Amino acid sequence: MSAPVFDVAIIGGGTAGCAAALALRQRGMSVVLLEKGACGAMASGTNFGGVRRQGRDFREMPLATRSRAIWDRLPAIVGEDCEFRATGHIKLARDEAEMAELERYAREARDHGLELSVVGGNAVRALYPWLGPKVVGASLCADDGQANPRLVAPAFARAARAAGADIREFAKVEGARWTGSAFEVEAGPASAHARRLVNVAGLWGGEVAAWFGEGVPIRPLCPNMVVTEPLPYFIDRSIGVCGGNVYARQVERGNVIFGGGRGWGDAQAGLSRPRAEVARDAMARALEILPQLRDARIIRTWTGFDGEMPDDIPVIGPSLTTPGLVHAFGFSGHGFQLGPAMGEIVAELVADGRTPSPVEPFSIGRFASAPPAPRLT
Amino acid sequence: MAEPRVVVVGAGPAGMRACAALVEAGLRPVLVDEAARPGGRIYQQPPEGAGRPARELYGLEAAKATRIHALAPALAGRVDHRAETLAWNCFEDALDLLGPEGPSRLAFDALVLATGATDLALPFPGWTLPGAYALGGAQIALKTQGCAIGRRVAFLGAGPLLPLVACQYMEAGVDVAAVLDATPFLAKLRGLPRMLFAPATLAKGMLYVARLRRAGVPMFFDVRRPRAEGDGRVERLRFEAGGVEREVACDAIGASFGLRSETQLADLAGCRFEFDPRTRQHVPARDAAGRSSRRHVYVAGDGAGIGGADAAELAGERAALALLEDLGLSFDANRAAWLEGRLARLDVFRRGLEAAYPFPAHMVRDLDDATMLCRCEGIATGALREAATARGAIELNRAKAFTRVGMGRCQGRMCGRAAAEVLAVARGAELASAGRLRAQPPVKPIPMLPELLS
Numbered sequence: 147m148s149a150p151v152f153d154v155a156i157i158g159g160g161t162a163g164c165a166a167a168l169a170l171r172q173r174g175m176s177v178v179l180l181e182k183g184a185c186g187a188m189a190s191g192t193n194f195g196g197v198r199r200q201g202r203d204f205r206e207m208p209l210a211t212r213s214r215a216i217w218d219r220l221p222a223i224v225g226e227d228c229e230f231r232a233t234g235h236i237k238l239a240r241d242e243a244e245m246a247e248l249e250r251y252a253r254e255a256r257d258h259g260l261e262l263s264v265v266g267g268n269a270v271r272a273l274y275p276w277l278g279p280k281v282v283g284a285s286l287c288a289d290d291g292q293a294n295p296r297l298v299a300p301a302f303a304r305a306a307r308a309a310g311a312d313i314r315e316f317a318k319v320e321g322a323r324w325t326g327s328a329f330e331v332e333a334g335p336a337s338a339h340a341r342r343l344v345n346v347a348g349l350w351g352g353e354v355a356a357w358f359g360e361g362v363p364i365r366p367l368c369p370n371m372v373v374t375e376p377l378p379y380f381i382d383r384s385i386g387v388c389g390g391n392v393y394a395r396q397v398e399r400g401n402v403i404f405g406g407g408r409g410w411g412d413a414q415a416g417l418s419r420p421r422a423e424v425a426r427d428a429m430a431r432a433l434e435i436l437p438q439l440r441d442a443r444i445i446r447t448w449t450g451f452d453g454e455m456p457d458d459i460p461v462i463g464p465s466l467t468t469p470g471l472v473h474a475f476g477f478s479g480h481g482f483q484l485g486p487a488m489g490e491i492v493a494e495l496v497a498d499g500r501t502p503s504p505v506e507p508f509s510i511g512r513f514a515s516a517p518p519a520p521r522l523t
Numbered sequence: 524m525a526e527p528r529v530v531v532v533g534a535g536p537a538g539m540r541a542c543a544a545l546v547e548a549g550l551r552p553v554l555v556d557e558a559a560r561p562g563g564r565i566y567q568q569p570p571e572g573a574g575r576p577a578r579e580l581y582g583l584e585a586a587k588a589t590r591i592h593a594l595a596p597a598l599a600g601r602v603d604h605r606a607e608t609l610a611w612n613c614f615e616d617a618l619d620l621l622g623p624e625g626p627s628r629l630a631f632d633a634l635v636l637a638t639g640a641t642d643l644a645l646p647f648p649g650w651t652l653p654g655a656y657a658l659g660g661a662q663i664a665l666k667t668q669g670c671a672i673g674r675r676v677a678f679l680g681a682g683p684l685l686p687l688v689a690c691q692y693m694e695a696g697v698d699v700a701a702v703l704d705a706t707p708f709l710a711k712l713r714g715l716p717r718m719l720f721a722p723a724t725l726a727k728g729m730l731y732v733a734r735l736r737r738a739g740v741p742m743f744f745d746v747r748r749p750r751a752e753g754d755g756r757v758e759r760l761r762f763e764a765g766g767v768e769r770e771v772a773c774d775a776i777g778a779s780f781g782l783r784s785e786t787q788l789a790d791l792a793g794c795r796f797e798f799d800p801r802t803r804q805h806v807p808a809r810d811a812a813g814r815s816s817r818r819h820v821y822v823a824g825d826g827a828g829i830g831g832a833d834a835a836e837l838a839g840e841r842a843a844l845a846l847l848e849d850l851g852l853s854f855d856a857n858r859a860a861w862l863e864g865r866l867a868r869l870d871v872f873r874r875g876l877e878a879a880y881p882f883p884a885h886m887v888r889d890l891d892d893a894t895m896l897c898r899c900e901g902i903a904t905g906a907l908r909e910a911a912t913a914r915g916a917i918e919l920n921r922a923k924a925f926t927r928v929g930m931g932r933c934q935g936r937m938c939g940r941a942a943a944e945v946l947a948v949a950r951g952a953e954l955a956s957a958g959r960l961r962a963q964p965p966v967k968p969i970p971m972l973p974e975l976l977s
Contacts, residue, residue, distance in 0.1 A: 184921055191924065296924035304915065375932050375968060399900070399927070410614075417793075420964065422612055422619045422628075429971055443968035445932055 152178045152312070154496055155331045155340035157319050157354055158347035159185035161482070162474050164302035164313075165489020166344055166496075168223070171309040173497050178338045179303075179311060180331060182318035182350075186299025189348050189477070190485060192450025194371065194393060194405050195295045196384055197483045198235040199260055200287035201251070203459055205507040206484070207258040212503055213487030214289065220486070224301040228293050229398070235290035235384040236274070238435060239283035244388035248285040262287050276380050278437045292384045292395050295482055302489065314338075319347075322357055324468055342470045342496050346488070349413060349453035351461065351475025352519030358468045361516035362461060367454035367479050368411040370424040372432075374442040376400030385435065392431035402439060404432045409449030420447035454478045462488070462508035464495060472496050473510055527850050530555060530618060530629060532610050532788060533637035535563020536587075536832045537824025537839030539594045541635045544843035546601045548852055553603040553629060555610050555620060561595045563639055564659060565832045568592060569667045580666050582691055583727050587832065612964035613791040621969055633819040633846050636789050636807075637839055638826035642779035645886045645941050649751025650778065651898050658779030662688045671697045673775025677760045679703045679749055680779040681880045686731040688777060693738055700773040701741040703762060705780065705883035708744040717875025720868050724833070741771065748889050751776055780883060782829045783940050789827075790962035792820050798955035801877055802829045804940060805959040811863050813842030814849070821846055831876075834869045837862050887944045896945065897938040899931020904945055911949040918958035919943055932968055935960040 154170050156163045159181025167179045179185075197217055199210040216223065217230050239245040245266070252262040264285045270277060274284065307313045317336030322329055322343060329343040345354040352364035381396035394404035406428035411418040425447045433439055455461065455476040465471035472495045474488050481488075487503070494501035529545055531538045534556035545552045554561075560568040566588035569575060581588040595604070608622030610629075617630045642657040649655065654673060656664075658680060661672045671692060677700040678689045685702060693699045718725045735742060743764040750761045761770045781802070789807040790796070795816035796805045806828040813821045821842040824835035841862040847854040890896075892905025906926050907916075916922035919929070919942060928942050929935025935942070943957040950957075 300914070300921075300925070374971060419614055422614070422964065433971070439971050442971040443932075444965060444971055445968050446930075446934060446963045447965070448963050 149339060150176070151328050152176045152338060152340040154178075154342045154344060155180065155329055155338050156344040156346060157322065157331065158345070158351070158475070159299065159303060159313065159315065160188060160190035160346060160348055161186065161299040161302060161485025162488035162492065163344070163346040164299050164306055165486050166346060166492040167306035167311040167313065167489075168302055168309055169489045169493035170496060171306060171311050173493060175497065177306070177311040178340060179306070179313045180317045180319050180333050180336055180338065181313070181315050184315050185303035185313065186296070188450055189452035189481065190299040191296050192371070192448060193295050193369065193452070193479075193482045194403065195292050195395065195482065196235065196386070196393065197230060197293050198287065198290040198384065198386070199483070200235050200237055200255075200262060200285065200290055201386060202480065204254065204258050205459060207260060208504050209484055209487050209491070211259060212490070213484050216486035216490070217291070217293070220301070224305040226297065226301055228297040228301055230291060230293035231398075232289060232291040233383055233395075234286055234288045235386065236284045236286050237386045237388065238277070238281050239388055240280050240434070241282060245283040247388050248283055252285055260287065274383070276436065276438055278433070278435050280434045286383070290384065294397070298482075298485065319354070322354065324470070329470065342472070344492055344496060345471065345473045346475055346492065348475055348477075349451045351453055351473065355461070355465075355473060355510065356518035358465055358471055359518070360465060360467055360510055361518040362476065362510060362513045363456050363516045364453045364476050364519050366411045366413045367452040368409040368418050368449040369405050369452070369479055370407045370409040370420050370428060370447070370449050371403065371405045372420075372425050372428055372444055372447045374402045374439065375445050377402060377442055380438060381436065387435065392428055392435065394432055394436060402436070402442065404428060406431055411449065411451055413451060418449045418451055420449045452477060452479050452481070457512070460508055461510045462491065462505045463510060466509070466511050526550065527632040528630060529553070529633045529635070529846065530631040531635040531637060532556070532618070533563065533639055533824065533826065534558065534561035534604070535565060535637060535639050535824060535835060536591055537826070537835035537842075538563070538635065538637035539591050540836045540839035541637060541823060541843040542598055542602050543594055544840045545846070546598050548847050548854065551601055551603060553605060555605045555608050555618065555629070557607065557609055559606050561604070562588065562592055564663065566591050567663055567666050569669065573669065575669060582694070583730070584832075591836075609967055609969070610788060611966045611969055613788050619964070633821070633850060634792065635821045635823060635839070635842050635846065636792070636826055637824045637835070638785040638788055640782040640784050640825035640829060641936065643781040643783045643940055644778070644937050645780040645883070646890060646894050646896050646904065647749045647751070647886065648891070648894050649753070649757070651895050652751050652753060652757050653755070654753070654757030654775045655751050656775065656777050658684055658688055658777045661775075661777035662691065665691060665695055671695065671775075672777060673757075673773065674698060675700045675773045676775045676777060677701045677703060677771050677773040678777045679705070679746070679760065681706045681883050682779055682781050683728055683876055683880065684779060686728065686735055689740065690731040690734050693735065693740065699735070699740045701743065701760075701771045702735060703746040703749065703760070703764075704742070704744045705746045705749070705886060706744065706880050710881055711879045714875040714877070714879030717871050718879065720875070721833070721872035724872065743769070747885055780886065781880070782825060784828060785826050785936070787936070787962035787966045789815060789820070789822055791964060791966070793817050794820060794822070796959065799828055800955070801874065803882055803944075803954055811866070812845035812859065813838055814845055819846070819849065830869065830873055834866060834873070837866050837869070841866065887941070887948055890945065896942060897928040897931065899933050899938070900927040902926050902928045907942060907945050908949040911946045916946070917950065917952075918956065919946060919960050920958065922946055923960060929960045934963065
């Protein structure tokens with residue numbers, strides 16, 4: 147008996163991959179997904195959990211707007227809300243230059259359909275009495291929010307599996323090639339053949355692209371994260387700052403999660419570790435904007451692997467060397483919000499060869515002269 | 524060559540013996556310990572000047588406790604003792620410390636982890652009521668503060684410490700309501716032949732039981748379905764024994780179902796772990812001398828697998844000799860061989876002890892879905908079972924991600940073992956496959972004070 151040839155093979159079980167598996171099954175295509183560990187255990191599961199459009203590169207805005215609509219519909223799509231709450235997101239200014247930056251961004255954002263409300267010092271004090279004196283202004287995107295990153299990709303994986311996708315976890319892909327009639331994806335006993343191939347391998351997406359002669363200058367990004375013990379609920383918005391050197395949110399359970407700076411990672415060994423001195427700097431910055439954290443205790447720090455592109459926007463779109471191959475990786479530390487829409491967009495690119503979402507700016511062709519990414523493992 | 528920087532974490536029997544051997548070799552180790560005074564948990568000392576004699580505090584173990592304590596003045600000036608200091612992180616070749624002097628980073632050329640153990644907590648209805656304590660907590664209240672956890676105390680669990688602590692309480696004048704052993708009496712006989720390898724320890728164990736019997740303390744074996752009940756605090760303990768429903772009135776419970784190793788620092792140090800079927804936990808892999816999988820990192824005592832205080836003393840010294848050998852310093856090879864021989868004998872005894880107190884698997888099977896499993900996060904047993912079955916959490920870290928089990932203040936130190944047992948039973952899988960919660964710094968909560976970490 148010969149092994150079946152799937153319509154689509156997906157490399158990577160992050161939110162984008164799992165959502166793509168579900169969307170492709172809904173289009174009636176047969177799908178196999180190969181994930182080297184557990185679904186959603188890398189960037190999709192270890193990130194901060196921000197679901198925000200504010201602050202994004204405007205080229206990402208149509209994708210982010212499309213994704214935002216899906217976040218509201220998660221219970222219908224995957225059977226649970228993944229703790230998504232539209233708490234709003236405020237971006238803070240800590241001096242006049244940053245205030246000017248908030249105002250400039252808000253003006254330009256309006257042209258991209260994003261309404262922001264920018265307020266100065268006195269209004270900040272009235273609206274958010276828990277913010278520290280260093281904050282001189284805030285820009286609110288009322289429609290943004292936060293969700294539990296540990297739940298999202300696994301929920302999509304379960305929904306995809308229930309819809310008939312063949313989700314293979316702990317199946318590390320060692321290589322992939324076009325044989326002339328199908329893609330051959332090597333993963334030991336989990337190896338598979340498929341007519342189309344999707345590369346949603348996050349940091350490892352560069353290595354997959356290199357198998358098809360496409361070089362991308364992707365680098366590891368390990369956000370350094372910190373969480374306090376549960377505290378009485380007081381932070382009712384998700385928080386960022388100009389420059390991005392600290393960000394914070396409080397979950398309903400009461401823990402305050404904050405991040406800033408980068409941890410240590412050895413992608414080849416698959417090992418990442420938070421750094422104590424980076425956590426310390428993030429604590430200092432968090433205390434400037436949230437002085438009430440002064441009596442809190444830190445119960446855990448962590449990090450994980452994302453892939454970062456030099457221009458800070460992902461690679462999305464068809465391969466330029468290999469028909470039937472679609473890329474979506476390198477979300478550079480802000481892919482969590484985009485994950486649900488990426489599933490639909492990837493499915494459109496695979497099944498229709500095109501998507502109504504404007505993905506041209508994200509073409510892998512922008513790195514045409516880059517050397518192939520090195521092998522990570 | 525500059526003198527190597529050797530760090531020992533833990534001032535219990537293993538850490539103290541390791542320090543003594545290192546000092547004897549002419550080194551000046553740094554000893555990091557959370558307590559104010561050496562002794563570890565097993566020989567924990569009261570605050571300076573509290574003045575209760577060792578005989579009263581440690582009973583039949585007084586001589587051993589005194590010998591360990593006496594090492595401190597003998598080593599004074601030759602060990603850099605960092606008391607009241609938490610080693611909360613280990614990364615590459617350095618520890619992050621938090622002590623009375625503030626924070627510091629301590630680089631090492633060689634590291635001995637003698638991090639000890641805690642009680643193995645298994646949940647049962649009412650185990651989170653005020654008045655319900657871990658057995659170790661009950662013992663420490665007595666040893667360091669000279670106070671009891673209640674006026675009329677019931678002891679529940681599985682393990683040789685149960686009659687020991689019950690006896691200590693009785694001799695301190697506390698009314699011991701009952702000693703409820705969740706393992707069968709016949710198991711004691713099965714373990715007997717091997718326990719003869721440490722006859723003195725066996726004799727002491729039997730003496731404790733005899734004293735309790737003579738004093739008329741009710742003792743039950745093969746106790747099933749314990750439930751602590753009361754209005755806002757422990758007032759009684761219900762259970763089944765011999766197929767009969769029983770009840771004892773008490774205002775406090777000391778419970779322990781065995782011991783679990785404190786392994787987070789070894790995990791953060793990057794040591795490879797392996798599953799130990801005897802103690803049903805993942806422990807750092809080590810050779811007979813205590814070498815971990817990581818070069819120049821050694822593990823000794825109960826933190827490296829449960830062996831008891833006597834074995835910990837031998838293992839601490841043996842690990843120190845291995846460290847000396849690996850650094851190219853002179854060491855007593857005959858002594859090392861003798862220590863390994865002694866450890867092998869004690870290991871036979873330990874196997875007998877484990878046969879005498881087998882893991883009470885019925886405690887896990889009988890757990891009802893509503894009983895709290897993770898007390899930091901308030902997660903019930905049923906939520907973990909649902910994650911394990913309906914949501915496909917095949918191992919503990921997935922279960923943690925889905926349910927928050929082990930995600931609270933204790934980071935799973937207290938509930939992780941029970942969670943592994945529940946997960947494995949729910950999935951009908953081997954316990955080893957449930958895995959272990961990955962350690963993340965800090966090992967214990969640290970204050971949100973960046974100046975403390977600068």
